[in-house]
Amino acid sequence: MLFNSFVFIGAFLPLCLLVYYATGKAAGFGPVQKAILVLFSLFFYGFWKPIYLGLLFASLVVNYGAFKWMRAAPDRGRTIMVLGIAFNLCLLGYFKYAGFFAESLSLLPGLEFPALNIALPLAISFFTFQQIAFLVDARKDQTFDYSIIDYSFFVTFFPQLIAGPIVHHKEIIPQYASLAERSNILRNLHIGLAVFTLGLAKKVLLADSFAQYATPVFAAADGGASIGFQDAWTGALAYTLQLYFDFSGYSEMAIGLAAMFGLKLPVNFSMPYKARNISDFWRRWHITLSEFLRDYLYIPLGGNRKGRARRYLNLFITMLLGGLWHGAGWTFVFWGGLHGAYLALNQATNDFAPRLAEAVRRAPLLPYVLTFGAVVYAWVFFRAETFGGALAIVAAMSDVPSYAEPAAIAPAIRSGLAADLPGGAVLHLAIGLAIVFFAPSTLEIAADNDTALKRGAVYQPPAGPRFALARAVLANPVVIAALFILSLYQVLLAGAGEFLYFNF
DSSP states (O other): OOTTSHHIIIIIHHHHHHHHHHHHHHHOSSHHHHHHHHHHHHHHHHTTOTHHHHHHHHHHHHHHHHHHHHHHOGGGHHHHHHHHHHHHHHHHIIIIIHHHHHHHHTTSTTOOOOOOOOOOOTTHHHHHHHHHHHHHHHHTTOSOOOOHHHHHHHHHOHHHHTTOOOOOHHHHGGGGGGGGGGOOHHHHHHHHHHHHHHHHHIIIIIIHHHHHHHHHHHHHHHTTOOOOHHHHHHHHHHHHHHHHHHHHHHHHHHHHHHHHTTOOOBOOOSOGGGOSSHHHHHHHSSHHHHHHHIIIIIHHHTTTSSOHHHHHHHHHHHHHHHHHHHOSSHHHHHHHHHHHHHHHHHHHHHHHOHHHHHHHHHSSSHHHHHHHHHHHHHHHHHHOSSHHHHHHHHHHHTOOOOTTSOOOOOHHHHTTOSSOOHHHHHHHHHHHHHHHHHSOOHHHHTGGGTOSBOOSTTOOOOOSHHHHHHHHHHHOHHHHHHHHHHHHHHHHHHOOOOOGGGGO
């Protein structure tokens, strides 16, 4: 069930809200409402493939059992934690990586494994990471004696279940203690629907529209077709914008949905393409994953406590595994390693060439251009299905044509474009980039309404006339209604497209 589908918007969500608020107003907000959200969330998850509902249920039971065992036998807490983490990693390893490793080993001389063709259960990366973090915190005695309803609610709450944000138990479970103070139905629905609508518009009107340029370029490159300079940059920039609007749109829809129930999820994006360096980018992009990797991988590896060389290595290993988390493929591993190298190089420049680093920071546009260019370059490997396709695109991106050379889209790519005029693509990309770099983010617009949990030092309180105008738009029900209807009309025309992070 997709957030942008008619069955979700027209049936599931209204019914869930009706039952939730009707029972809450009658008996007060408490365990019954949490149980209602858990049941609806399990139905939401099982709507795709009911068979995987058993997998989610088994994961919940085993992890909660490990948590209770840890509290009952604290002297054996470390052993229990290790066993629980091993269970989660084995589950993730089998469903997500077994086929990848079997295929990789088959490339070695003398080894041959049959294709496993294991279907990837939805959200397994997200709910596995959340539960690993929970077990680690339980071992550190940073949890309370949560009930099974509390724990199930924390893991399965449907707005964040499928593609994040990755939430922390200390953020979501305690919110119910003060829920009665925030159970203003009209306010919750107004703010939540406004944020949800802006996220929906990002996905339906922006992200899906850039796919028409990105998909044929990458398909042609993976198929071995010739890629030109304009083809390559059109595809790379289109995917850069598609991924941004798709995932940030999903995250904002999730925050809007939670707000409809009087709850808050964490901010997951803070205008990441405006980052001044690659470290700044990872404080702004997929913030909840970045914090998870920092707290549960980078710091346990030693962080910056064991010398410069070890710090660079820890950065590289963390991002390498972060790339593997995103997908079972060598292109994802390379993407993660590339970002690890970026981070290590950025830190090494600060350590060994501070004057150069300061000069770059002080340059008016240079730090933004360098960072954005590095991110776009890396996204090519993230998107491409094959290394050959990725290398063809990045090679073409650096193959600047002469002025006499016609800037035409290759026939193999043109045949797949929904709008195949080069000028149309350029205008479309320009509009997308303008929105990314100059428009305030949805959650900055809604900041005064205390809609989400703020994350990261880069988050700035909104100020100035453009924010005032944007907040006025958010508060105008006519504008939101028009945008909502336009988005639904686009869904009616093109169908509900799947979110990109559903694949991870």
